[in-house]
Amino acid sequence: MCDRKYAILGTGALGGFYGAKLQKAGLDVHFLLRSDYEHVSQYGLLIESKEGDFTLSQVNAYQYVEKMPQCDVVVVALKTTQNYLLPELLPPIVKDGGVVLVLQNGLGIEEEIAQIVGNVSIISGLCFLCSNKVGQGHIRHLDYGLITLGEYVPGYHSVGITDRMQQIADDFSSAGIAIELAEDLLLARWKKLVWNIPYNGLSVILNATTDELMADVYTCRLVEQLMFEVAAGANSYGRNIPDSFIQKMLDYTLKMKPYRTSMKIDYDACRPLEVEAIFGNPLRKARAAGINLLQISCIYDQLKFLDTKNQRQY
Amino acid sequence: MCDRKYAILGTGALGGFYGAKLQKAGLDVHFLLRSDYEHVSQYGLLIESKEGDFTLSQVNAYQYVEKMPQCDVVVVALKTTQNYLLPELLPPIVKDGGVVLVLQNGLGIEEEIAQIVGNVSIISGLCFLCSNKVGQGHIRHLDYGLITLGEYVPGYHSVGITDRMQQIADDFSSAGIAIELAEDLLLARWKKLVWNIPYNGLSVILNATTDELMADVYTCRLVEQLMFEVAAGANSYGRNIPDSFIQKMLDYTLKMKPYRTSMKIDYDACRPLEVEAIFGNPLRKARAAGINLLQISCIYDQLKFLDTKNQRQY
Incomplete structure (x- = not known):
């Protein structure tokens, strides 16, 4: 395995599922939680999935970004309605030269994030996933799971497939997550x-x-x-x-x-x-x-x- | 008063209200009813109105058009969703050379009616009325009541204000119903x-x-x-x-x-x-x-x- 450190912002149906898969595959993953913090730091995460149920009895759970280590890849798995929090959440935890991986729908999100963080790459993943959070630290994966990755540059020019995209794709693939690479993020x-x-x-x-x-x-x-x-x-x-x-x-x-x-x-x-x-x-x-x-x-x-x-x- | 005979097709919140006002003013009005027929033929119509409550203890109530007399003015006060009934309802009761007065919203209704009846005029009235049927033969008039009249000719050319429009306006005005005359029905x-x-x-x-x-x-x-x-x-x-x-x-x-x-x-x-x-x-x-x-x-x-x-x- 590689030594990339991952942070998961938003440990819900989506972030919790992908983050747990990554940790299960041996990656170093750090989870930010709000309402489920107490429960998850005590009991870990439980994933029900048609690909096989599993439990992570110990996870690196945090209530505040200030306590988190700086990470190579910070996964934004919040709802976009909470993106007003990102100026507070992102800068402390993303390594210089690291990656912000945005797992959100919609348009224009990368531009907002580029305003917040300096020397980092922004890669977006469009997720095709059916999963629900059914209880504290308890996620039920119903179907699918494919992520389409694309890298952002200002003006949304098509940049093709970069090494950074490929590295992240390798990490996710090693965790059994289907990945597609898109040459043109805006498309x-x-x-x-x-x-x-x-x-x-x-x-x-x-x-x-x-x-x-x-x-x-x-x-x-x-x-x-x-x-x-x-x-x-x-x-x-x-x-x-x-x-x-x-x-x-x-x-x-x-x-x-x-x-x-x-x-x-x-x-x-x-x-x-x-x-x-x-x-x-x-x-x-x-x-x-x-x-x-x-x-x-x-x-x-x-x-x-x-x-x-x-x-x-x- | 004049001797024009009126038929009201659809004795609900709208047709019942205007028809009752016309009868109260001394006009000869004939009401077609469905669900309220038994009740109204026995007890008549009760109108509550901010302009003054009144009862018509006796009305000419009919369950079927076959029993109705031919009328000079047949008022269509059904919902347009019931207009599929008009080929059955209109021909027996509208006098040759008479008027069909359409009190309905929307577009294109006159064209449909022109297909059904031959030598009659079609005049439309756009009603600005708040009233509800609150019980059998019981109508509550809440507010307003203005009718804007316009006459139809094929192609919806503007025909100005015709004598027939004026006659109907006079009847309605005599019953205390506010009337406006429109030169251009389509507009x-x-x-x-x-x-x-x-x-x-x-x-x-x-x-x-x-x-x-x-x-x-x-x-x-x-x-x-x-x-x-x-x-x-x-x-x-x-x-x-x-x-x-x-x-x-x-x-x-x-x-x-x-x-x-x-x-x-x-x-x-x-x-x-x-x-x-x-x-x-x-x-x-x-x-x-x-x-x-x-x-x-x-x-x-x-x-x-x-x-x-x-x-x-x-």
């Missing part, structure tokens, strides 16, 4: 939005699962139109998402088991929604490039209303 | 949609009252954008809705008491929604004129989904 991010924008948005607004949205001729059409608007947004940055990719996403979702999207799960739990990262930033990016994505804008306004109302109730 | 219909499309649509989709929609910066913006799309639709038929009219509707709604729209009331009662008349027809009309109203289309698809699901539950 990968817009492609992820092709699925996230219609299904996350409509599932919350219409209180619906993916199969319900696909079974109705009107919402099925709306999903497709929203996907084409995402492709138009990508196109405004010179990124081409072919029609065949949209068709693949539709076909794939049709075949999926009934699925409650992550945004719907957040909504039902009265947690803040990642509306800005997934909807607001793409809209603003496209608008800056001269394109008005009218239907996504409609969904965005509706989600902002529902999110505010939901938070107020909570 | 009047699009103007009504400026309010109906955003508020009816969003109130159902977002489970919200008008004041909630206006208090949130995002839905307030979306309302305004939808209004501008309606104006673009009108414009595609050469009808100009000035920005000042949109501003007036926004200001007016801001000042209204919290209001649950009629479509939301229908939705909450699991009744079919008037989606086609209010959203589908304007969309198709605009599309036929080469304009794609993207945000209204988004709202339409969402409403179609919710309407179907709501009916299935019922």
